[in-house]
Amino acid sequence: MEVWSGNRAAAESAKRARVQVVSAYPITPQSSVMEYMAQFISDGELDAEMIRVESEHSALSAACGASLSGARTFTATSSQGLMLMAEVLFFASGLRLPIVMALPNRSLESPVNIWSDHQDSLVVRDSGWIQLYANSVQEVHDMIVQAFKLAENERILLPTMVCYEGFLISHVAEVLEPLPQEKVDAFLPEPDPKWAVFDLDNPFQINELLTPEAFPEYRYKQHTAMKRSIDVYKEIGAEFQEKFSRSYEPVMGYKVDDAEVLIVGLGSIMSTTKYVVNELREKGEKIGLVDIKMFRPFPEKEFREITRDARVLAVMDKDIGFGTSGMVYPDITRTWYNRDGPLTMNFIVGLGGREVVPETIKRIYEIAQKADRKVIEKEGEIYWPDTLTEVIM
Amino acid sequence: MKLADVTTEEYLHHGGMACPGCGAYLGLRLALKALGKNTILFNVTGCIATTLIMGVTKIPYIHTLFENGPAIASGTDFGLRILGKREGVNLLVYAGDGGTADIGLQSLSGAIERGHDFIYICYDNESYMNTGGQRSGTTPLGAITTTTPVGKKISGETRPLELKKDMLEIVAAHGTPYVASASIAYPMDFMDKVKRAAETKGPAYIHLFATCPTGWGADPSKTIEIARLAVQTGLVNLFEIINGERRITVKVRSRKPVTEYLKHQRRFKHVLENPDLINALQEYVDKKCARLGID
Numbered sequence: 001m002e003v004w005s006g007n008r009a010a011a012e013s014a015k016r017a018r019v020q021v022v023s024a025y026p027i028t029p030q031s032s033v034m035e036y037m038a039q040f041i042s043d044g045e046l047d048a049e050m051i052r053v054e055s056e057h058s059a060l061s062a063a064c065g066a067s068l069s070g071a072r073t074f075t076a077t078s079s080q081g082l083m084l085m086a087e088v089l090f091f092a093s094g095l096r097l098p099i100v101m102a103l104p105n106r107s108l109e110s111p112v113n114i115w116s117d118h119q120d121s122l123v124v125r126d127s128g129w130i131q132l133y134a135n136s137v138q139e140v141h142d143m144i145v146q147a148f149k150l151a152e153n154e155r156i157l158l159p160t161m162v163c164y165e166g167f168l169i170s171h172v173a174e175v176l177e178p179l180p181q182e183k184v185d186a187f188l189p190e191p192d193p194k195w196a197v198f199d200l201d202n203p204f205q206i207n208e209l210l211t212p213e214a215f216p217e218y219r220y221k222q223h224t225a226m227k228r229s230i231d232v233y234k235e236i237g238a239e240f241q242e243k244f245s246r247s248y249e250p251v252m253g254y255k256v257d258d259a260e261v262l263i264v265g266l267g268s269i270m271s272t273t274k275y276v277v278n279e280l281r282e283k284g285e286k287i288g289l290v291d292i293k294m295f296r297p298f299p300e301k302e303f304r305e306i307t308r309d310a311r312v313l314a315v316m317d318k319d320i321g322f323g324t325s326g327m328v329y330p331d332i333t334r335t336w337y338n339r340d341g342p343l344t345m346n347f348i349v350g351l352g353g354r355e356v357v358p359e360t361i362k363r364i365y366e367i368a369q370k371a372d373r374k375v376i377e378k379e380g381e382i383y384w385p386d387t388l389t390e391v392i393m
Numbered sequence: 394m395k396l397a398d399v400t401t402e403e404y405l406h407h408g409g410m411a412c413p414g415c416g417a418y419l420g421l422r423l424a425l426k427a428l429g430k431n432t433i434l435f436n437v438t439g440c441i442a443t444t445l446i447m448g449v450t451k452i453p454y455i456h457t458l459f460e461n462g463p464a465i466a467s468g469t470d471f472g473l474r475i476l477g478k479r480e481g482v483n484l485l486v487y488a489g490d491g492g493t494a495d496i497g498l499q500s501l502s503g504a505i506e507r508g509h510d511f512i513y514i515c516y517d518n519e520s521y522m523n524t525g526g527q528r529s530g531t532t533p534l535g536a537i538t539t540t541t542p543v544g545k546k547i548s549g550e551t552r553p554l555e556l557k558k559d560m561l562e563i564v565a566a567h568g569t570p571y572v573a574s575a576s577i578a579y580p581m582d583f584m585d586k587v588k589r590a591a592e593t594k595g596p597a598y599i600h601l602f603a604t605c606p607t608g609w610g611a612d613p614s615k616t617i618e619i620a621r622l623a624v625q626t627g628l629v630n631l632f633e634i635i636n637g638e639r640r641i642t643v644k645v646r647s648r649k650p651v652t653e654y655l656k657h658q659r660r661f662k663h664v665l666e667n668p669d670l671i672n673a674l675q676e677y678v679d680k681k682c683a684r685l686g687i688d
Contacts, residue, residue: 058464062464068455205454209456
């Protein structure tokens with residue numbers, strides 16, 4: 001056992017994945033990921049090249065260039081950095097380059113805020129990257145290695161980001177079980193690039209103009225590869241369970257069986273929720289939780305299966321789609337729309353690092369537990385339980 | 394390099410979609426002749442990236458984003474190195490002036506400063522020709538573009554500082570081991586420089602003056618003549634800077650007045666009617682040539 005921060009756990013995992021090129025630019029709270037990688041390379045613990053670029057736009061661009069050479073490539077960023085990368089995110093996913101990114105989540109300016117919410121990664125949820133969300137240091141460590149296996153899978157070939165909250169996970173030290181190198185080597189062999197790689201003997205042009213005659217089909221292929229990654233992640237999860245004795249599923253439930261109210265969300269707030277579920281269960285409350293590990297693609301079948309018998313889904317969003325709902329919420333409602341399913345409600349919490357404490361989650365449970373169609377008709381479905389909305393209005 | 398040494402091999406198939414008389418397209422054709430087949434081309438968004446859409450290169454090729462050609466090449470440089478495949482491969486970034494002097498300046502500066510081993514050729518046609526001829530950082534004083542039109546109040550580019558952004562000095566200030574200016578009107582000089590750039594360990598930069606008949610309002614048959622006049626008038630100076638030492642590669646015996654160059658292009662039509670502007674341009678050129686020791 002070791003006691004590592006989330007960022008250390010991410011870097012230690014990338015090292016065990018034997019990444020060949022690392023390209024990153026400093027930003028809080030990501031910076032220590034690249035610092036750890038630099039130390040591994042300087043100490044000769046990892047045989048890799050590091051590109052200390054001049055911006056995040058170049059960080060991901062250089063990662064693309066490295067991936068196009070056939071190398072296993074790792075990058076990391078947060079927040080504003082991810083926004084600067086936005087153009088290149090689509091470039092990387094469109095070219096089907098299996099780059100893996102560690103993403104300690106942080107809010108977006110303005111106003112300036114360095115603390116954690118999910119605004120950054122959720123804004124780019126439709127950039128064609130697979131998104132995994134870790135809720136502990138152990139999960140960060142496990143997921144980076146899983147992400148490479150998923151991204152490089154011949155049926156997938158998509159870039160993948162592993163998201164975990166800044167500070168709450170990136171900087172908090174937790175006890176974890178490090179992945180043994182020899183077991184990782186067996187789980188994730190050296191890359192055998194099946195993606196687009198520059199080849200002097202077999203030259204071809206990459207990223208050419210695609211006219212309307214072919215563009216929708218290209219997009220559809222990207223879309224179906226995304227959809228396939230749900231099943232492939234399940235296979236990877238099963239193999240991981242077998243080798244490392246920890247289980248991973250695209251969506252994971254806790255005490256869902258007879259639950260009337262299910263608290264739904266992603267990231268570290270789900271470990272706080274677990275604590276609340278245990279406490280309320282002892283008092284006889286019928287509460288459970290659904291932790292979304294894979295948000296893109298959205299595992300809708302799996303989600304429906306796990307939430308089928310609930311009366312209310314209380315969806316927490318640590319982000320806001322201005323003028324509409326949180327950004328997780330529409331995927332949940334869509335999953336049940338046109339079908340007989342639970343009521344859905346949306347709770348905007350934890351923006352800009354406001355701590356999501358057990359009391360907040362208990363309040364959410366109370367509101368959800370009392371809700372029915374009449375209440376929702378009257379009060380609406382979107383709540384800001386930890387924000388002083390009256391004062392502001 | 395002698396003419397007889399230039400390969401008859403072509404690395405661009407027929408079918409490129411460049412305009413008649415395109416200087417930038419000719420520049421790429423010559424550069425690839427000098428580099429040979431072991432070259433990966435990072436073609437930055439711009440005119441040439443659009444003209445090569447039908448699979449007309451015979452070498453590995455990527456159409457990059459507008460501002461990230463050097464960053465992608467950086468990744469390939471280190472990727473090939475860690476995989477043990479770097480030896481004997483030229484990495485060529487081919488970019489226009491907008492992609493170089495404006496939106497791509499940061500990634501170019503970063504890749505050079507880090508010392509990546511790559512060749513960067515900027516084909517300078519002095520505006521955003523691919524999008525229809527808008528003003529860029531290298532649009533010279535006085536020139537008409539679609540965003541510096543002739544109007545009742547203001548006409549043409551009115552830049553208050555230099556004649557145009559001087560990429561050569563900017564790149565040289567990085568300590569770049571090989572920096573050169575070139576012109577499509579002097580192909581042997583250009584190809585010599587491309588070869589020297591390829592032999593350089595680390596970054597090499599060539600600023601290639603490339604006529605754009607479409608954007609400049611010129612006769613396509615005069616592409617070479619206009620490029621030659623740019624050199625003969627001193628607007629473009631051909632030199633190389635090797636490890637900080639500047640050497641003039643094409644001397645001009647008696648410089649022609651700038652009007653000789655301006656008069657073939659509709660973009661300078663109003664300049665020719667404005668003695669103050671002509672004098673300002675001539676003054677810039679005289680000063681520059683004196684500083685560089687061209688005369």
